[in-house]
Every structure is written in C-alpha cells, then in structure tokens.
Amino acid sequence: YDALIFNRRLSAGRTVKYLGRSARLLFAFTDIRNERFTMQDVFKCISDIGIVPVVKLTNPQRDAVPLARALIAGGIPIMEVTFRAAGAADAIGMIRNNCPEMLVGAGTVLSLSQIDEAQAAGAQFLVTPGMDPLLVEYAKEKRIPVIPGCSTASDCHAAYRLGLSIIKFFPAEASGGIKKMKALHGPFPMFQVMPTGGISLKNLREYSACSFVAACGGSYMVAEDLVKQGHWDEIFLNFQEAILGVSFKHLPAPQTGTSILFPLFFLKKKKTQILIAIMYRRYAYKYDVT
Numbered sequence: 509y510d511a512l513i514f515n516r517r518l519s520a521g522r523t524v525k526y527l528g529r530s531a532r533l534l535f536a537f538t539d540i541r542n543e544r545f546t547m548q549d550v551f552k553c554i555s556d557i558g559i560v561p562v563v564k565l566t567n568p569q570r571d572a573v574p575l576a577r578a579l580i581a582g583g584i585p586i587m588e589v590t591f592r593a594a595g596a597a598d599a600i601g602m603i604r605n606n607c608p609e610m611l612v613g614a615g616t617v618l619s620l621s622q623i624d625e626a627q628a629a630g631a632q633f634l635v636t637p638g639m640d641p642l643l644v645e646y647a648k649e650k651r652i653p654v655i656p657g658c659s660t661a662s663d664c665h666a667a668y669r670l671g672l673s674i675i676k677f678f679p680a681e682a683s684g685g686i687k688k689m690k691a692l693h694g695p696f697p698m699f700q701v702m703p704t705g706g707i708s709l710k711n712l713r714e715y716s717a718c719s720f721v722a723a724c725g726g727s728y729m730v731a732e733d734l735v736k737q738g739h740w741d742e743i744f745l746n747f748q749e750a751i752l753g754v755s756f757k758h759l760p761a762p763q764t765g766t767s768i769l770f771p772l773f774f775l776k777k778k779k780t781q782i783l784i785a786i787m788y789r790r791y792a793y794k795y796d797v798t
Contacts, residue, residue, distance in 0.1 A: 550632055551674050562588045582748055680705045680707060690718065721756065
C-alpha cells in the first residue's frame, strides 16, 4: 500500500515520503537553544510541512505521545500544544523525549512565565493569540521563535517594527477570512502568514493556495473528542485527507493516484475504515499508536 510508506532520516534535510508525495523537510533534531538551530530553520520547517495541527491535551500522560506518533505516521510531524489546558508543558516534554522527529511548539502563550515554562519543557516555537510586543521581545531574548496573532493593520505594523517575518492571522474566519488576509497583505507583503481559526477541509485548499501563506493551523484534524477516545486511526485519516487538500505554491502538489484516493471515497463505510486501519497498523513505520 504505497500511501503508507515512510522513509525517515533523523538528520537535517531528511526525506519523508507519504501519500506518494516526497517533500524535503529541513529538520535539525537538536535542542532549540543550540545556536545552530536558528529561528529561520524552525520557520522553514513549518513552511515545508504546511499544516500545523493545534492540539488541546486534557490528559497529556495518556494522549500526548500516541497523538504525536499518529501525526508522524500521517505525514505531519509538527504540532502546536496549547496552554488552554493544564499540563501543556508536561505534554511538550513527553513529546520531545519520546518523539525527537516531531517539531513541537507551545500555543496560546499569554505570559512571560508561560514562555519560561514552554522553553524549559523543550518547545521549539511559540504561538500567541495576539500581538503583545512584550512577549515577542522576551521570546527573542530567549532565542525561541515566536509567531504572534495579528488581525489588524496595527498588529501587522507592530510585527514589522519588531522585525518578524511570519505572523498568525487569527481568528482567520471571524476576522474576515481570505478577503481580509489578502487586504492586509497589500501594505505588508514582507510577511509569511499562518491563518488559524475556522480553518477546515472546506476552505483549506483556498487558504493554502495564497502565495504568501506559509502554513495553515487548525484543530479540526485533532478534535478533542477523538483524542479523548483514542481514535488514532480516524485522526490519522484526517491527516491524510488534509495533506491531499492543500495546494501551497511553495510545495510540490500531492499525487492523487487511484491507490491514494480510492479509500477516501468510502470513509463513511465502517468496513473500509477498519481495512484502512489495519493497513495503517501494518505499515506506519513500526509505531504502535493504539
């Protein structure tokens, strides 16, 4: 089953082959505090992957590592663990210790103490819901990449003055969607953008088609109920469908051969779901995420 073949090299520039699509990922699996692992390296990783699952873990001891392994097997070796749930730092630490090939960041960062907590746990990047110059400056002092939320021209201007190169357009849909994002891009063409908030399979392709969009963030692939119930196979299928749904200008288009798309037409049929799950457990590179 060619859609579930993964070639891994745990080094910078490793090749990951998934869904018949080969992508070059710039990965340097070292501590983010190592000076050789720069902010631009992290942003390049995010851009090369193109999708950033936003994860809320209410039981990190139970769910953090299995979810990370499902993400890796699904071809999306990145996650943003939000501080909206207690134990986010613990989850980040467990993922870093057990899944070194995962690029893991801290999301919904609201305070200086959370920056310290996230960095101590091993977070490789930070995401804030709004534009707070104090948080951005502190993250830069700590040498940890930060992506602030911006939804207005004033936010973007502040990000420009702080020397940032990538921002999060949040909340994307509630703030005006693609039309608003494109309008902001006019006077601020220097930014790469990560739209988050209201992103789903229904609009993922439209967002990802914008030339200045580096990646799309969202929680739709990792719904809280699926995580709590341990439905890793269904989450895995969501990842694959998301990969097929993107059309980033800076990434090669995913193949859409019959062997890849055939099972996706029948996801509502239980027997087919079970069949795909069996294939997943057999071929997803020695991980047992169940």
